[in-house]
Amino acid sequence: MNEQEEKRLFDQIRQSDEKAFETIFNTYYASLCLFANQFFKDNEKAEEIVQDFFVKFWSKRQKLSIGTSVKNYLFRSIKNHCLNHLQHEKIKDKHVQSVQENFNQQINESDYFLEVGLSEKIAESIESLPEKRRNIFKLSREEGLKYQEIAEQLGISIKTVEAQMGLALKQLRSKLEDYKDYWIGLHIFRIDQR
Incomplete structure (x- = not known):
């Protein structure tokens, strides 16, 4: 989505267009959750933060600039x-500062813009x-x-589950080869849970 389309959608959102809001939400939700998860290493907390943000975004839509x-x-x-949430939970100032400094050093926000394409590609690959x-x-x-x-x-053997998971991961890694620098830490590729 280019900036012109975004601006048009944002203008429509300010006019209370729910479809435009839904488009922005669906386009960025997954990548914003991945981004927020870098602060918490907790998928549920990251989703909660992003959902809370979108609720506020909609409620303040007419005042936003x-x-x-x-x-x-x-x-x-x-x-x-995310930073406000960390402070609200009264995590020591030193820890908040450390998280922020490490985050700023290690993660460039522009990298996460690529996550929009990645999350779409992951969904397509899984399907x-x-x-x-x-x-x-x-x-x-x-x-x-x-x-x-x-x-x-499913009424099948564990060996079948293991084999199918191995094949699924191999197929997904192959399909997502172009994004390998970005999917290393994603939970769908982690070694798991036998």
Whole structure:
């Protein structure tokens, strides 16, 4: 999505256009969650922060004025929400400062703009898996089931689950080769949970 499209959508959001809001939300939600997760290493907390931000974004839509690109505004807002949340929880000032300094040194916000394309590509790649493999993969990665639980739920052996997960990961890594510098830390590629 280019800046002109973003600006048009933002103008529509200010006029209370829910479809425009939905488009911005769907475009950036996954990558904003990945971005927020760098602060917390907790997917649920990251999603909570992003959802809370979008609720406030909608409620203040008519008063908002964005001087940069919408994308830039969203990522900066999430960064500020995360830092505010850390301070609100009364984590020691030293820790907050350390997190912020390390974050600024290690992570460039512009890298996360690529996450929009990556999250779309991941979703497409998962959907392209054969049905049985896709179901096993989703039970493991999206529902957090252990291999034993998946085997029991689907009435198959653990060896089958292991084999299908290995094939799914191999297929996804192959399809996402162009993004390998960005998916190293993603939970869908972690070694798991047998």
